[in-house]
Amino acid sequence: MTTRTIAGKQLHPVGLGCMNISWAYGTPPAHEDCVALLNHALDLGYNHLDTARIYGAGKNEALIGEALKGRRDEFFLASKTGIVVDGPKRGIDCSPEQITAAIEQSLQLLGTDHIELYYMHRFDPKVPIADSVGAFTRAIEAGKISAYGVSEWSSAHIREAHAAHPVGAVQTEYSPWTRNVELGVLETTRELGIPLVAFSPVARGALGGEFKDPATLEEKDLRRNMPRFSAENWPKNLVQIEKFDALAARAGITPAQLSLAWVLSRGEHLHVIPGTTSLRHLEDNFNAGNLVVDAAVLDEAGALINHQTITGHRYHDAIRPTIDTEEFETA
Numbered sequence: 001m002t003t004r005t006i007a008g009k010q011l012h013p014v015g016l017g018c019m020n021i022s023w024a025y026g027t028p029p030a031h032e033d034c035v036a037l038l039n040h041a042l043d044l045g046y047n048h049l050d051t052a053r054i055y056g057a058g059k060n061e062a063l064i065g066e067a068l069k070g071r072r073d074e075f076f077l078a079s080k081t082g083i084v085v086d087g088p089k090r091g092i093d094c095s096p097e098q099i100t101a102a103i104e105q106s107l108q109l110l111g112t113d114h115i116e117l118y119y120m121h122r123f124d125p126k127v128p129i130a131d132s133v134g135a136f137t138r139a140i141e142a143g144k145i146s147a148y149g150v151s152e153w154s155s156a157h158i159r160e161a162h163a164a165h166p167v168g169a170v171q172t173e174y175s176p177w178t179r180n181v182e183l184g185v186l187e188t189t190r191e192l193g194i195p196l197v198a199f200s201p202v203a204r205g206a207l208g209g210e211f212k213d214p215a216t217l218e219e220k221d222l223r224r225n226m227p228r229f230s231a232e233n234w235p236k237n238l239v240q241i242e243k244f245d246a247l248a249a250r251a252g253i254t255p256a257q258l259s260l261a262w263v264l265s266r267g268e269h270l271h272v273i274p275g276t277t278s279l280r281h282l283e284d285n286f287n288a289g290n291l292v293v294d295a296a297v298l299d300e301a302g303a304l305i306n307h308q309t310i311t312g313h314r315y316h317d318a319i320r321p322t323i324d325t326e327e328f329e330t331a
Helices: 032-045 059-067 095-109 129-141 157-163 185-192 234-251 257-266 279-288 295-304
Strands: 003-007 009-010 049-051 076-081 083-086 089-092 115-122 145-149 169-173 196-199 270-272
Touching: 003 157, 003 270, 032 059, 059 095, 089 169, 095 115, 095 129, 115 129, 115 169, 129 145, 129 157, 145 157, 157 185, 169 185, 185 196, 196 234, 234 257, 257 270, 257 279, 257 295
Parallel strands: 049 076, 076 115, 115 145, 145 169, 169 196, 196 270
Antiparallel strands: 003 009, 083 089
């Protein structure tokens, strides 16, 4: 089995993003189905699970703790803090006090005494980086976490954090249709030897081969507010997506596998954490980590889907200010 390293652990390059079994993409599956999916993931060989406090306001962490009780030694666990939701209010808080309290609560919800990787979910300009990193360093020294990470941070801020204490991983969105990391973060992480964990590596389902009509999304699905899925932009994007689907068919793999293989080909330090509520997709995604896809196919995939061929920004205007990762001017 192919493996890549995070925080000294050898992991399958395809991990499981757990967000959508609790939150964000419409009505979550039934509890028993979520439990079954998580256990099946471990049975298949998944050994990297990624969650966050904001995923269902702690419900996702609690679900993992309950569903996988007794199997804790079978997987590398990552969680996140920093996005704070208080009723309708949403903000960023990476103060040392908040980080310390969040780690304690995550340990309780997850039913464990140790978390391998704990991220700052977003950059907090109100708090000196050294202060935030200091809280993580103390947690590492106390044995509560193995490493800390940062999510959606710029190259300069990653370097500043790494100088204070080595960064265990950087997480950001990366897929053929979201290339922001190529403006600096991809090379920075490669240079510093930091694993880069790609979330939404199947373009929030757009490159999964089955999603064709945003009008079918539930009212609470986050994609309803994302410009790329709008009534104006989606038809233009669908033209390219259908070409991508056809390319995958010619290569004898699923579109999701093509997207995952493309991301993993960007560097040996890349990991992907696609999420799914489907057992079939769970297996297909995992198998993508062991595929050998012809370089010409990968090049064609990248030429079909990229920041110049896709219309619309990845986030709506209210979210964009919270993103620290470098942005394309034309996005």
